[in-house]
Amino acid sequence: xxxxxxxxxxxxxxxxxxxxxxxxxxxxxxxxxxxxxxxxxxxxxxxxxxxxxxxxxxxxxxxxxxxxxxxxxxxxxxxxxxxxxxxxxxxxxxxxxxxxxxxxxxxxxxxxxxxxxxxxxxxxxxxxxxxxxxxxxxxxxxxxxxxxxxxxxxxxxxxxxxxxxxxxxxxxxxxxx
Amino acid sequence: xxxxxxxxxxxxxxxxxxxxxxxxxxxxxxxxxxxxxxxxxxxxxxxxxxxxxxxxxxxxxxxxxxxxxxxxxxxxxxxxxxxxxxxxxxxxxxxxxxxxxxxxxxxxxxxxxxxxxxxxxxxxxxxxxxxxxxxxxxxxxxxxxxxxxxxxxxxxxxxxxxxxxxxxxxxxxxxxxxxxxxxxxxxxxxxxxxxxxxxxxxxxxxxxxxxxxxxxxxxxxxxxxxxxxxxxxxxxxxxxxxxxxxxxxxxxxxxxxxxxxxxxxxxxxxxxxxxxxxxxxxxxxxxxxxxxxxxxxxxxxxxxxxxxxxxxxxxxxxxxxxxxxxxxxxxxxxxxxxxxxxxxxxxxxxxxxxxxxxxxxxxxxxxxxxxxxxxxxxxxxxxxxxxxxxxxxxxxxxxxxxxxxxxxxxxxxxxxxxxxxxxxxxxxxxxxxxxxxxxxxxxxxxxxxxxxxxxxxxxxxxxxxxxxxxxxxxxxxxxxxxxxxxxxxxxxxxxxxxxxxxxxxxxxxxxxxxxxxxxxxxxxxxxxxxxxxxxxxxxxxxxxxxxxxxxxxxxxxxxxxxxxxxxxxxxxxxxxxxxxxxxxxxxxxxxxxxxxxxxxxxxxxxxxxxxxxxxxxxxxxxxxxxxxxxxxxxxxxxxxxxxxxxxxxxxxxxxx
Numbered sequence: 001x002x003x004x005x006x007x008x009x010x011x012x013x014x015x016x017x018x019x020x021x022x023x024x025x026x027x028x029x030x031x032x033x034x035x036x037x038x039x040x041x042x043x044x045x046x047x048x049x050x051x052x053x054x055x056x057x058x059x060x061x062x063x064x065x066x067x068x069x070x071x072x073x074x075x076x077x078x079x080x081x082x083x084x085x086x087x088x089x090x091x092x093x094x095x096x097x098x099x100x101x102x103x104x105x106x107x108x109x110x111x112x113x114x115x116x117x118x119x120x121x122x123x124x125x126x127x128x129x130x131x132x133x134x135x136x137x138x139x140x141x142x143x144x145x146x147x148x149x150x151x152x153x154x155x156x157x158x159x160x161x162x163x164x165x166x167x168x169x170x171x172x173x174x175x176x177x
Numbered sequence: 178x179x180x181x182x183x184x185x186x187x188x189x190x191x192x193x194x195x196x197x198x199x200x201x202x203x204x205x206x207x208x209x210x211x212x213x214x215x216x217x218x219x220x221x222x223x224x225x226x227x228x229x230x231x232x233x234x235x236x237x238x239x240x241x242x243x244x245x246x247x248x249x250x251x252x253x254x255x256x257x258x259x260x261x262x263x264x265x266x267x268x269x270x271x272x273x274x275x276x277x278x279x280x281x282x283x284x285x286x287x288x289x290x291x292x293x294x295x296x297x298x299x300x301x302x303x304x305x306x307x308x309x310x311x312x313x314x315x316x317x318x319x320x321x322x323x324x325x326x327x328x329x330x331x332x333x334x335x336x337x338x339x340x341x342x343x344x345x346x347x348x349x350x351x352x353x354x355x356x357x358x359x360x361x362x363x364x365x366x367x368x369x370x371x372x373x374x375x376x377x378x379x380x381x382x383x384x385x386x387x388x389x390x391x392x393x394x395x396x397x398x399x400x401x402x403x404x405x406x407x408x409x410x411x412x413x414x415x416x417x418x419x420x421x422x423x424x425x426x427x428x429x430x431x432x433x434x435x436x437x438x439x440x441x442x443x444x445x446x447x448x449x450x451x452x453x454x455x456x457x458x459x460x461x462x463x464x465x466x467x468x469x470x471x472x473x474x475x476x477x478x479x480x481x482x483x484x485x486x487x488x489x490x491x492x493x494x495x496x497x498x499x500x501x502x503x504x505x506x507x508x509x510x511x512x513x514x515x516x517x518x519x520x521x522x523x524x525x526x527x528x529x530x531x532x533x534x535x536x537x538x539x540x541x542x543x544x545x546x547x548x549x550x551x552x553x554x555x556x557x558x559x560x561x562x563x564x565x566x567x568x569x570x571x572x573x574x575x576x577x578x579x580x581x582x583x584x585x586x587x588x589x590x591x592x593x594x595x596x597x598x599x600x601x602x603x604x605x606x607x608x609x610x611x612x613x614x615x616x617x618x619x620x621x622x623x624x625x626x627x628x629x630x631x632x633x634x635x636x637x638x639x640x641x642x643x644x645x646x647x648x649x650x651x652x653x654x655x656x657x658x659x660x661x662x663x664x665x666x667x668x669x670x671x672x673x674x675x676x677x678x679x680x681x682x683x684x685x686x687x688x689x690x691x692x693x694x695x696x697x698x699x700x701x702x703x704x705x706x707x708x709x710x711x712x713x714x715x716x717x718x719x720x721x722x723x724x725x726x727x728x729x730x731x732x733x734x735x736x737x738x739x740x741x742x743x744x745x746x747x748x749x750x751x752x753x754x755x756x757x758x759x760x761x762x763x764x765x766x767x768x769x770x771x772x773x774x775x776x777x778x779x780x781x782x783x784x785x786x787x788x789x790x791x792x793x794x795x796x797x798x799x800x801x802x803x804x805x806x807x808x809x810x811x812x813x814x815x816x817x818x819x820x821x822x823x824x825x826x827x828x829x830x831x832x833x
Contacts, residue, residue, distance in 0.1 A: 006507040009454065013503055017496050019551045073776050079748055100778065137775075 035141075035149040040067075041131040045121025048098050048106045055095055055121030061147035064173035065093035066140055066166070068117070068157075069129055071101040072109040074137045080156035084116035087162070092170070096120040099129045099137050142166060144173045180245045183233030184324040186226045187274075190281065191314035193223040197284065197307030201300035213300040217288040220303050223310065224285030231278045234323055235265045244330035247271065247323050252334045255723035263347040269487075270323035272350055276467060277313050279351075279358040284310060287362065294383060301369035302362075309361060312494050320487045345405035353398030353425060357463040359391025360432060360456075367456035368502050371509045376453070381443035384456070386809060388439055392432050393805040399425050400798030407791075408759055415687070415794055418567050423546040424466035427539050431459040434535035437528045437585075445590060447517050447525055450510040451532070457506060461499040462539070468495070520592035527585035534578040541570040579633050579681060582674050583640025587647070605643055609636035630685030637678025641671045669808025676800030679793045686767070686790025693787070699780035707787035709735030709769065711742075716781060724749045726758075729773045729781060733762065744773045763792055 044056035068084065070077040087094055096117035098106030103122035110117070123129055132141065133152070142151035151169055153161060197219035204212025234247075238261050243249040251268045252261050266275040284306045291299045317323070366384045370376045402422065407415045416422060435455040441448045468491040519525035545566050587601045612635040616628030644667060652659025694706055703712045715730040728745035744760035759772040767789035774782035 003507070003511055006450075006510050009458070010500070010503045010507055013496075013499055016547070017492065017500075019547065020492055020495075022550075073778055076748075076775075079750075 035133055035152065037148060037150070039146070039148050040141075040143060041128075043121075043123075043128040043131070045097065045123055045128060046103065048096075048103045048110070048120045048122045049115075050107070052120075055097065055119040057147070059095065059119050060143055061145060063093060063145060064150075064170050065095060065118075065143050066170075067095050067097060067132075067143060069097050069099045069123075069132075069134050069137045069139045070106075070109075071099050071137045072105040073101065076156045077138045078113075080138055080158070081113055081116070083157055083159060083162060085114050088116040088118075093118055097128060098122045098124075099134065100124070100126040140166070142169055142173070145176060179233040179236045179242065180324040180326060183230040183237075184322075186230040186233065187314065187318060187324070190223050190226040190230065190277075191311060191318060193219045193226065194281075194307050194311035194314055197223055198304050198311055199307075200304075201307070202304035205297040205300040205304070208297075210296070213296060216300055216303045216307070220281075220284040220288035220307065223307075224281040227274075227278050227281040231265075231274055234271060234274060235262060238262060238265045238271075241334065243332070243334050244326055244328070245323075246325045246327040249327050249331050249334040253723065254333060257722055259347060266350050270317070270321045272354075273313070273317050273321055274323055275351060276354050276358060277310065277317060279354050280306075280310055280313065280361060283358060283362050295379070298369055298373060298380070301372055302365045305365040305368045306361070309365070309498065312497070316487075316490055316494065320490050343405065343409055345401060345409065349398060349401050349405060352394045352401065354467070356391050356393075356395025356398055356425075356432075357428065357467055359387060359394065360428060360460045360463050362387040363391070363435065363456040364460035364498075364502070367453045368505065370453060370513075371502070371505045374509055374512060376442070376449050376513055378443060378446065381439055381452075384452075385436075385439045385443055388432065388435050389805055389809045392429075392436055393802050393809065395425065395429050395432060396798060396802040396805060399429060400795055400802065403798070404795050408761055409756070415791060418545065418564055420546050423542050424462075427542050427546075428459050428462040428466055430535050430539040430542070431455055431462055434532045434539075435459050438532050441525050441528050445517050445519065445525055447519060448529065448532075449513055450506075453510060453513075454506060455532075457499065457502045461495065462543075464491075464495050464498065519590075522588070522593050522595060522598070524585060524588040524590045524593075527581060527588050531578065531581055531585060534574060534581065538571060538574050538578070541567070541574065545570070576629075576633065579637060579677070582677060583636055583643070586641075586644045586670060586674070601647065602640070602643070604646075605636050605639035608639045609633070611635075624689060627685055627689035630681060630689070634678045634682035634685060637681060638675045641674035641678065644674075645671050665811040666808045669804045669806075669811065671804070672807060673801045673804030676797045676802075676804055678797070679800060680797030683790050683793030683795075683797055686793065687788050690767075690789040691787060691791075694785045696783055696785075697780045698783045702780070704783075704785070706785050707769070709733055711771070711785070713781075713783070714741075719745070721747065727773070727776070727781075729771075729783070731760065731771060733769065742769065742771055744771045746773055765792060766790065768792060 040057055040060055042057045044058075045054050047054040066087075084094060094117055096110075096119075098109075098120065101122070101124065103124065106120075106122060110120070121128075126134075129137075132149070138156055140153045140157050141149055142153075144150050150173065151166070153166065157166065197216050200212045200219065201216025204210070204216065234245075236242075237245045237248050238252055239258060241248065241252060241254050241261065243252075247268060247270050248264075251271075252264045256264065264271070266272045284303065287299070287306065288303055291302070294302075363384050366380065366387070370380055399422075402425065403415050406417065406422075435452065438448045438452045438455055442452045583602070583605060584598070588598060609632045613628050613632030616631045617625060620627055645663065648663060648667065649656060649659055692707055694704070696704060698704065698713045700713055700716055703710055710733070712732040712734075713729060714732045715728075717728060719726050719728045724747040726745040726747040728743055730741055730743040733740055733742055740762065742760040742762055745758045747756050747758060749756070757772050757774075759770055761771075762769040767787060768791050770786040770788055772784050774784060776782075
């Protein structure tokens with residue numbers, strides 16, 4: 001009986017190790033969002049660029065794309081901007097929404113620094129952002145071929161985030177029918 | 178060049194570690210003195226080669242040798258030199274090298290200064306140590322080689338995570354690692370004792386200073402880490418129950434238990450197999466602490482890059498070291514003679530109870546940290562365990578332990594009498610009661626938990642002082658002499674336990690009375706907060722060595738002289754990331770903590786916190802570590818186990 005007591009630590013260790021082994025397969029970087037797997041709530045936004053037609057939900061779908069919320073007053077957007085420009089050069093479908101910002105300022109911002117967006121809309125009241133659950137800019141969403149939200153990234157998109165998370169997901173979505 | 182030298186030094190170190198493990202174990206088995214001596218030499222040489230390898234990597238970092246892939250990824254010419262040096266261990270590979278370096282140095286010290294140990298015991302300890310070192314050298318070389326070259330070499334490197342560009346980082350990991358790795362020595366001693374099948378007082382006297390030497394930096398490291406998180410992460414919190422923090426807390430809790438149980442073993446020869454089990458488990462938790470957080474099983478703000486292949490290797494090491502040693506324990510420990518008997522009410526009894534509580538606390542932290550992993554495995558739910566869990570489990574277990582802390586040192590060894598004990602304790606008891614009643618009177622019954630916390634703090638501080646006071650009172654006729662002869666270990670005990678009291682004071686203060694406010698401010702706006710008024714007097718862009726910052730300055734008026742406080746958000750261009758530098762006004766009564774957030778059309782978001790008494794948390798932590806250091810300097814420990822008695826000088830010619 002006393003011997004069994006001395007075996008108890010070994011038994012506990014075996015249990016813990018089994019748990020850890022399966023734990024290795026976990027993907028820890030998922031940030032849950034209410035919107036994951038759901039269709040993007042309908043919006044039709046006025047243009048930011050003059051003589052442009054703005055950005056609406058009808059532009060979504062067909063192929064996987066990114067929606068990036070930015071604003072001219074947002075400091076972290078400056079950080080991710082160079083990378084967004086590179087993504088545009090690589091041909092990534094990237095749309096922008098100028099959030100809680102005057103469209104003139106949003107236009108000035110992209111015309112001074114470079115315009116990485118395919119379509120860009122102005123969300124001056126912040127309504128479209130609120131429907132998507134945006135709490136602060138920058139935020140970036142991955143949208144699949146059916147126009148559903150598949151991933152939400154909060155904060156600046158860094159090279160690491162792009163290479164380890166967003167890009168693999170985009171590749172995967174492209175192969176989905 | 179330096180990368181190749183480092184690479185070869187590391188390979189040689191691996192081979193030497195293999196020699197260090199095979200030769201002395203075989204030698205001790207056969208009673209072969211030459212083989213055992215080979216083991217000692219191998220350990221010393223191994224330490225030298227790992228030091229060389231670490232020096233090579235540090236050299237590559239300081240000189241910005243971007244042809245080394247690791248340097249290119251984690252350093253940058255814009256970084257000030259001290260941070261370039263710190264970048265050596267600010268990444269997975271480098272921090273692993275630092276880990277092995279400390280391990281190898283421990284082995285070297287054991288080999289060079291362990292001459293007073295029984296020769297076979299020293300050989301077996303070194304052998305186990307060599308096995309550990311070999312497995313980690315293998316891990317470094319095969320899965321995370323720090324010396325890989327990059328061709329062509331880039332002109333400019335990427336950068337250390339700016340969150341980690343801070344004086345705290347320069348000190349924090351080496352100190353913490355010294356603690357983690359220090360426990361490996363106790364582990365090796367435990368396994369060696371199991372192989373030998375005997376544990377004696379000499380064994381305990383050797384293990385105790387090593388445990389203490391590991392416990393001090395671990396305490397210091399946890400305290401520093403908490404202070405760093407407080408001023409650097411910009412959340413205004415001091416402990417987040419984050420997996421990485423928990424990972425350092427678990428070995429600390431068990432290490433504290435070990436510190437006390439080894440005292441019983443040394444003085445009274447009791448708790449033998451329990452102490453050995455604690456040695457094994459403490460080191461296993463240190464391993465889990467260092468490695469699991471970077472295997473992807475758990476995530477946290479501190480985590481390094483995640484790589485499942487490394488995770489499997491590390492899990493293998495943990496499984497082998499812990500598994501083999503625990504099996505050995507199950508096989509051999511029942512045969513080790515159990516120690517002297519003692520009454521339940523005695524110092525041994527008190528320490529046993531202390532051990533039970535500490536182990537239970539460690540178990541709650543373990544469950545809280547790892548239950549998400551297990552629950553997801555069983556039914557695929559993602560859950561997160563937060564502070565409410567710890568408030569329900571950790572705190573109710575910690576409070577009785579705090580009460581116990583004062584009892585232990587005033588109890589007699591072997592047996593004691595309840596009434597006599599009560600008589601000894603009336604001073605701190607009355608003091609704690611007075612504080613409790615006063616706190617209830619000022620706060621009302623609503624704050625009864627706060628009052629209890631304050632009473633507990635008074636009980637701890639007064640009760641620790643009691644130990645010294647009792648000794649001096651007993652020898653009051655010769656006060657000077659009795660103060661002089663008080664062993665340093667006793668001062669250490671008083672400091673460490675009183676530090677715990679200060680810690681309780683700080684935690685109680687900040688938990689009960691902290692307040693915060695989030696608002697949007699424009700230039701010139703004034704806000705009233707926690708008895709002060711703050712005015713946003715300036716908001717501008719400033720340039721640092723490798724960052725650009727938006728800096729907000731506040732004029733603060735309150736009791737006392739008005740002062741300025743500034744907080745900034747820094748943008749690091751090359752790492753493309755940002756950090757918040759909080760503005761903190763520190764005072765013994767409470768801190769004012771200001772941090773700026775995002776800018777919006779309505780101004781900048783400002784978060785304000787008032788943290789009463791929070792500084793005592795860290796003062797308490799440092800006092801505990803200081804107590805440990807004072808205790809370690811005690812003559813009894815410094816001399817180690819079997820002091821060879823110098824051959825008595827034999828008067829050759831009687832000079833009478």
